[in-house]
Amino acid sequence: xxxFKDATPEEINRVMEQSWSAFISYRTYTLRQRADFMRTIAAxxxxxxxxxxxxxxxxxxxxxxxxxxxxxxxxxxxxSYADACEQGNWLEASIDRPIDHxxxxxxxLRKMRVPLGPVVVFGASNFPFxxxxxxxDTACALAAGCPVIVKAHPAHARTSEIVADxxxxxAAQCNMPEGIFAHLHGTGFEVGENLVMHDRTRAVGFTxxxxxxxxxxxxxxxxxxxxxVFAEMGSINPVYLLPGKLAExxxxxAKLYAGSITLSAGQFCTNPGLIMGIDNADLQxxxxxxxxxxxxxxxxxxxxxxxxxxxxxxxSKALEQDEVNIIAISQQQPEENQAIPTIASVTGRAFLxxxxxxxxxxxxxxxxxxxxxxxxxxxxxxxxxxxxTSTLMATEEDIQDNLLLVETVKHNCGRIIINGVxxxxxxxxxxxxxxxxxxxxxxxxxxxxxxxxxxxxRPLCFQNWPDSLLPDELKNGNPLGIWRTVNNExxxx
Amino acid sequence: xxxFKDATPEEINRVMEQSWSAFISYRTYTLRQRADFMRTIAAxxxxxxxxxxxxxxxxxxxxxxxxxxxxxxxxxxxxSYADACEQGNWLEASIDRPIDHxxxxxxxLRKMRVPLGPVVVFGASNFPFxxxxxxxDTACALAAGCPVIVKAHPAHARTSEIVADxxxxxAAQCNMPEGIFAHLHGTGFEVGENLVMHDRTRAVGFTxxxxxxxxxxxxxxxxxxxxxVFAEMGSINPVYLLPGKLAExxxxxAKLYAGSITLSAGQFCTNPGLIMGIDNADLQxxxxxxxxxxxxxxxxxxxxxxxxxxxxxxxSKALEQDEVNIIAISQQQPEENQAIPTIASVTGRAFLxxxxxxxxxxxxxxxxxxxxxxxxxxxxxxxxxxxxTSTLMATEEDIQDNLLLVETVKHNCGRIIINGVxxxxxxxxxxxxxxxxxxxxxxxxxxxxxxxxxxxxRPLCFQNWPDSLLPDELKNGNPLGIWRTVNNExxxx
Numbered sequence: 001x002x003x004f005k006d007a008t009p010e011e012i013n014r015v016m017e018q019s020w021s022a023f024i025s026y027r028t029y030t031l032r033q034r035a036d037f038m039r040t041i042a043a044x045x046x047x048x049x050x051x052x053x054x055x056x057x058x059x060x061x062x063x064x065x066x067x068x069x070x071x072x073x074x075x076x077x078x079x080s081y082a083d084a085c086e087q088g089n090w091l092e093a094s095i096d097r098p099i100d101h102x103x104x105x106x107x108x109l110r111k112m113r114v115p116l117g118p119v120v121v122f123g124a125s126n127f128p129f130x131x132x133x134x135x136x137d138t139a140c141a142l143a144a145g146c147p148v149i150v151k152a153h154p155a156h157a158r159t160s161e162i163v164a165d166x167x168x169x170x171a172a173q174c175n176m177p178e179g180i181f182a183h184l185h186g187t188g189f190e191v192g193e194n195l196v197m198h199d200r201t202r203a204v205g206f207t208x209x210x211x212x213x214x215x216x217x218x219x220x221x222x223x224x225x226x227x228x229v230f231a232e233m234g235s236i237n238p239v240y241l242l243p244g245k246l247a248e249x250x251x252x253x254a255k256l257y258a259g260s261i262t263l264s265a266g267q268f269c270t271n272p273g274l275i276m277g278i279d280n281a282d283l284q285x286x287x288x289x290x291x292x293x294x295x296x297x298x299x300x301x302x303x304x305x306x307x308x309x310x311x312x313x314x315x316s317k318a319l320e321q322d323e324v325n326i327i328a329i330s331q332q333q334p335e336e337n338q339a340i341p342t343i344a345s346v347t348g349r350a351f352l353x354x355x356x357x358x359x360x361x362x363x364x365x366x367x368x369x370x371x372x373x374x375x376x377x378x379x380x381x382x383x384x385x386x387x388x389t390s391t392l393m394a395t396e397e398d399i400q401d402n403l404l405l406v407e408t409v410k411h412n413c414g415r416i417i418i419n420g421v422x423x424x425x426x427x428x429x430x431x432x433x434x435x436x437x438x439x440x441x442x443x444x445x446x447x448x449x450x451x452x453x454x455x456x457x458r459p460l461c462f463q464n465w466p467d468s469l470l471p472d473e474l475k476n477g478n479p480l481g482i483w484r485t486v487n488n489e490x491x492x493x
Numbered sequence: 494x495x496x497f498k499d500a501t502p503e504e505i506n507r508v509m510e511q512s513w514s515a516f517i518s519y520r521t522y523t524l525r526q527r528a529d530f531m532r533t534i535a536a537x538x539x540x541x542x543x544x545x546x547x548x549x550x551x552x553x554x555x556x557x558x559x560x561x562x563x564x565x566x567x568x569x570x571x572x573s574y575a576d577a578c579e580q581g582n583w584l585e586a587s588i589d590r591p592i593d594h595x596x597x598x599x600x601x602l603r604k605m606r607v608p609l610g611p612v613v614v615f616g617a618s619n620f621p622f623x624x625x626x627x628x629x630d631t632a633c634a635l636a637a638g639c640p641v642i643v644k645a646h647p648a649h650a651r652t653s654e655i656v657a658d659x660x661x662x663x664a665a666q667c668n669m670p671e672g673i674f675a676h677l678h679g680t681g682f683e684v685g686e687n688l689v690m691h692d693r694t695r696a697v698g699f700t701x702x703x704x705x706x707x708x709x710x711x712x713x714x715x716x717x718x719x720x721x722v723f724a725e726m727g728s729i730n731p732v733y734l735l736p737g738k739l740a741e742x743x744x745x746x747a748k749l750y751a752g753s754i755t756l757s758a759g760q761f762c763t764n765p766g767l768i769m770g771i772d773n774a775d776l777q778x779x780x781x782x783x784x785x786x787x788x789x790x791x792x793x794x795x796x797x798x799x800x801x802x803x804x805x806x807x808x809s810k811a812l813e814q815d816e817v818n819i820i821a822i823s824q825q826q827p828e829e830n831q832a833i834p835t836i837a838s839v840t841g842r843a844f845l846x847x848x849x850x851x852x853x854x855x856x857x858x859x860x861x862x863x864x865x866x867x868x869x870x871x872x873x874x875x876x877x878x879x880x881x882t883s884t885l886m887a888t889e890e891d892i893q894d895n896l897l898l899v900e901t902v903k904h905n906c907g908r909i910i911i912n913g914v915x916x917x918x919x920x921x922x923x924x925x926x927x928x929x930x931x932x933x934x935x936x937x938x939x940x941x942x943x944x945x946x947x948x949x950x951r952p953l954c955f956q957n958w959p960d961s962l963l964p965d966e967l968k969n970g971n972p973l974g975i976w977r978t979v980n981n982e983x984x985x986x
Contacts, residue, residue, distance in 0.1 A: 024897075027904065089983065092944070096923040107913060110921035114904065116936070219715035225879070225930045228937065386718070399962050407521065411607065415954040418962070420600060429978055430589040430602035432954035437718045442719065443609070443951040451585070451952070458936040459944070460907040461925035469911070470890050483983050485922055490582065490976050490983060 004157050004185035009194055011184070015149060018179030019118035022147040024178035027115050029145065030472070031480070033174070035082035037307065038142055040170040041134055042078035043388055045071065045163065053164055056128045059156040061301040061337070066264060067129070074129040077427055078139050084429070084450030085143035092459065093473050095486045106378060107464050112476040113457040116228075117202030120195045122216070122298045124207035125303050126267045128156040133163040133183065137205030137230075142180075144456040146202070151192055155304040157185055158436035189215065196220055196229070201458050206231040207269075208435055210360070210438055217441045230455045232447045235387040235439040236273035236360050237422045238315040240377065240409060241286065242398035243278050245419070250286040253393060257366070258293030261422035263340045265300035266364030267307070270389050270422040276377055277345075277490030279370035287368055291328035299334035302363065308337040311363035315342055318361050325352035327368065339363040348376040359383060378405045386443065387413040389422040403446025412436060415444060424489040497650050497678035502687055504677070508642060509693040511672030512611035515640040518670035520608050523965070524973070525656035526667070528575035530823050531635055534627055538564065538656065544656055545834065549621045551602075552649040554794040554830070559757060560622070567622040569634050570920055577922070577943030578636035581975035582756065585952065586966050588979045600957050603967040604951040608638030609721075610695030613688045615709070617700035619760045621649040622770055624678065626656040629940055630698030630723075635673075637949040638766050642675045644685055648797040669856070677809070681712040682708065689722070690711055699724040700762075700940065703853070710934045727941045728880040728932040729766035729853050730915045733870065733902060734779065735891035736771050738912070744781040746886060750859070753784030753914035755834045759857030763882050763915040766853055768773045769870055772863035780861055783836060784821035790828035790834040801830040804856035808835055811854050816843035820861065832856040841869040851878060870897045877931025879936065880906040882915040892934055896938035905929060907936060 007015070026034075041118030045052070049071055056067050084090060091112045099106040119141035124229070132134065133150050141148045152160035164183035171180050186192060196204055196219045196342055204220060206213050206229065213231030216282060220229045239257070246253065260272050277283035278409045302308040319326060323346055330341040343348040348371035351357050371377040385391075390413040392406065399406055399418075410416050414435030425433055425448050433448035434440040440447075462470060472479045500508070512864070519527075528978045538545070539698045542564055549553040549560050577583060592599040611908045612634035616625030623629065626643050634641045645653035657676035664673050679685060689697055689712045697713060698723065699706050713722045732750070739746065753765050770776035795801040812819060816839050823834040841864035844850050845860030851859060864870040877883075883906040885899065892899055892911075897948035901907050907928035918926055918941050927933040933940075954964060976985055 024900070028900065084981075087981070088976065094923040096919070096921040106921075107910075107917075109919055109921060111923040111925055119905070178684075217719070221711070221719075226710070226934065227934065229931075386773070396959060396962060404517075407517070410953060411520065411610070414952070415602075415956055416958075417956040418958050420957045424600075426589070426599055426602055428589040428599075428602060429981060430587040430954060432604055432606040432952040434952075436951075437720075441719065442721065442890055444947070446952060454937070458929075459907070459925040459927075459939060460903060461923060463908055463910040464913045465909075465911050466889060469889060485582065488577075488580070488922055 002400060004161065006186045006188065007184040007191050012191070012194045012198060013178050015182045015184060016198045017165045019147040019149055019182060020200040022177040022179035026147055026180055027145045031086045033090060034143055035086040036143060037170065037174040037176055038078045038082035038085070038139060040174050041167050042075040043164045044170045045134060046075050048162070052159065055162060056156060056159040060128050060303050061161050062264070062303070064310050070127060070129045073427060074134060077130065077136050079136065081139045081450050081453065084453065088473065088480060090450060090453045091473055091482065093482060093484040095474065095484055097487055110462045110465070110470065111459050112471065112473045113454065114460045116456050116458060117146060118200055119146045119203045119205060119456050120147050120201050121148055121150045122192060122206040122208065123150065123153040123160065125153050125155045125307065127207070128159045131207040132156070133160045134167055136452060140452040141205065141456045143453045146456045147180050149184065149195060151195055152183060152185050154187045175186040192216065193219055197223060201227060203227055204229040205447070205455070209233060213441060228455070229441050230445050230447060231441045232268035232269065232434065233438055233440060234360055234362065235435060235457065236358065236387045237270050237387055237391070237403045238274040238276060238384060239272045239391040239393065240381070240405070241275065241277035242392060242394040242397040242402060243282065243284065244279055244398040245393045246286060250282050251289040254286050255293055256421060258290055258297060261343070261366045262297045262364045263423050265302050265339050267303060267362065268423050270425060272366055272391065272422055274367050274369060276369040276371055276380060278373060278377065283370060287327055287345065294328040294329045294341050296345050296363070297330045298332055299330055299338035299340050301338050302337065305337050307362065308339060309476030311339045311361065315363070315365055318357060318367065319344055321354055321356055323347055343368060345370055348372055348380055352380060352383060374402060374405065378408060380468065381405055381408045384412055386439045388435045388439045389413055389415045389417060391417040391420065391422050391490060393419055414439065497654065499679045499681065499821040500684050501529060501676040502935065505684065505687045505691060508675045509611065511693045512642055512675060513693040514587040514864060515670040515672035516610050519640055519865060520638045524579045527636055527638060528579040530663065530667040530669055531571045531575035531578070531632060531783060533667050534660050535568040537659045537663045538627060539568050541655070541659060547650060548655060551622050552652050553796050555757070555796070563620060563622045566920060567627060570623065570629055571627065572907065573920060574632040574636050574943050574946065577946065579887060581973060583943060583946045584966055584975065586975060588967065588977055590980055603955045603958070603963065604952050605964065605966045606947065607953045609949050609951060610639060611693055612639045612641055612696045612698060612949050613694050614641055614643045615699040615701065616643065616646040616653065616879040617801065618646050618648045620687060620700070621652045625649070626653045627660055627947060628758055633945040634698065634949045636946045639949045640673045642677065642688060644688055645678050647680045650806040659899055668899040675770060684837040685709065686712055690716060694720060696720055697722040698940065700946070702726060706934060708883060721948070722934055723938050723940060724934045725762065725927065726931055726933060727762035727853055727855065728928060729851065730763050730834070730880055730882045730884070731767040731769060732765045732884040732886065733874070734768065734770035734776065735885060735887035735895060736775070736890040737888040738886045739770055739775045739779060741888070743775050744782040747779050747782035748786055749914060751783055753916045754836070754859045755790045755857045756916050758795050758832050760796060761854065761916050763918060765859055765884065765915055767860050769862040769864055769873060771870065774850060776863060780820055780838065787834050787836050788824045790823045791825055792823055792829050792831035792833050794828065798830050800855065803853065804832045808853040808856065808858055811850060811860065812837055814849055816840055836861060839862055839866055841873055843938060845873060845876060861958060867895060867898065874898055874901045877905055879932045879934045881926065881928045882906055882908045884913065884915050886912055907932065
């Protein structure tokens, strides 16, 4: 599939040792220097977009408009995380002044976040820019002060190679240490495993399938020195249609969701794979309308033949389950490697009893669960695995009448949406892209938004350091003008 | 050893289901209610100190003054984490306002930390109060909104039982849900394993040995749904005597360190187990003075016979290693289960080549490493495993002349001290008690200081919620008056 050679164990070793040398140097770079490097990467990528987009189109089958907006998003991530890096709130800088009490003296204690070390990044097949080579994980790691080693996704290895060259040129331009960024290819599991298991690796960022993410997580836990793996592994993103809201506008709701289900051939980790309602006339209206939309929806070419094949297999497996009925299949003739938009339905009881139906079908597919009543909907919610997102289509009255359901849903996802669709992951500080397992391997972190920087950093406490030797972030005079907690009070003084 | 029966699997199951029910209720309690509960526990414990201290003295062999100050520390933890809970900075509340732009609209996004769920806490043998039943992990979990299940340490099971009763009474007084706090006994590994593996368990807090902590970490990683384990497993806390500082006052430095090594029979996870210097006349003076102090130091009874026996075994193993020379052994006659303060020395080269010497000898023991030169000291620092603390005894000139050494030491510990001793872990926000593995299982968190609350919580994003349905923490009007980041700016407005 790839024209690039897989990295050999010797090459991996060389690269990781070089990353370590780069770390020794890069960790002493100022926030400003890191941010400037990130901005330089963004500018350099922006400058080659006309070269980059056609290559990515060819490799991923994604349309030009989608890739253009993804590239814009990628530059925004680099620039906005650079701003956050310099602003320094992520450092969680804190100062507790000494107390010179004869009975109970307290030392001078100061704390800030420091980088973990070389971070291995595994890009996503569905986001060749935003969650790949120069994507969110890379941006977060560089902001934290960590060198990055990217394992290119074989499905867009050429795109990845061009982006990597661009980063390397930006690194040279910014006088970054040799080894600050490395780019390796690997079509099998071996390269990834060797990278995760290498002594010099300090953390892993991954976006992709459950099988892939879980394998890396398990490898990292088996290391002599375990390291954190933040793997975003997708989810089925349940949507709860509450009766009051559903009664208001079942047809509009169906149109909204048909769009969300088929967007980008359903190839989003936030694709709504499960829609729950109470089995009544309103739900039937919703289903009928949704079915009409799906029948009209155009099949779209998937990212690569492997994903297209997996969609066929997983869809068939889901549709074969007891009591699952097809609601609608797109009536348009698909071409090769195109996914056929499909929706099916099942009863709440059957869903509760069949774990197969809880699995993600990556692509333009969604399952409508017809619950007997709100009690059964609550039972389904309580049984749900951890999710990146959950959505409530609800009036205020629906919410007030179903507080336990709302709380149950809340405590099982990373983002809870009211009256919207889960697709569309805004890049901002308040975003949380990371839900309870199996959505991600650690719900305490996010892979979208500047808080993602914290994944690759840790607090370090300085005790009794003379002011002149402290890092600028912790000096009495606050030369960087950052927010710090001084004796438990946030201040910029 | 224990008069209490080990919890059966059925009992564990019942307790965990009850914890889950409690979670459903407790997670909706306000910050104020959680804080009041914690303060009530503190007051209740303070009120029974005269009952508690004698029981703890008998079980742990720790002297009265030490236990009194530990109890004071425990109450301070509960009260100060309660304050932090209410202050709400740990919530990392954040708001990004919607943008109603026709091309590129942005939804309303808000984020705050929410509890993970039931937390299983394993207390430490060396801190029957501060890192046990009502200790730091319990306080952090309750502040985060999580029910707690304590597995009592068998070495102080009666003390634990009294503390647990006290917490249960406080829970009743504060109208906490049934199951908010549970207390189980277990002398073997089975009870702990069953608790960690239980479906309802969402996180684990542990303070103790490497073997114990790593076993729990491995179990948690093997679960169908892995959960975070914060295990603080101790370290050898290297001390680097830099030549300029050492030349100034070798004898005073020796006295300072003799005190730190023998404090509480060396039974602190921050005990300085390794002291490095350049092999010269100043170091010899330091060694001679340290030896005199250690010869005069009184043997002290250890926490329990198991720990006393482990000290004998581990000390012997260390002293038997090639090129290890005894510097001094306490000359006072020990009683049963008393540890004999001991210091030894070894060359830098021998230390570098012998991993056995890098292992912790829990008790009043320290190894002086005589490095050939600063280059060898740097080699030792670079090879060191992750540490809770590292200490530099250094003048400003020493620091300036050895920046690579300082950076190397920094990036391998959770707290870096200049001209002090590592023993004494202040409870405050700027404390970091958590170093790179094997000091802890996740260096990104701390078990001391209010930031420890974050271990048991995770961010949740609310998208497009009407103001009236948002939690108070995220409402437009900021009714709680907490610090929040609004459109990337920290504000209390």
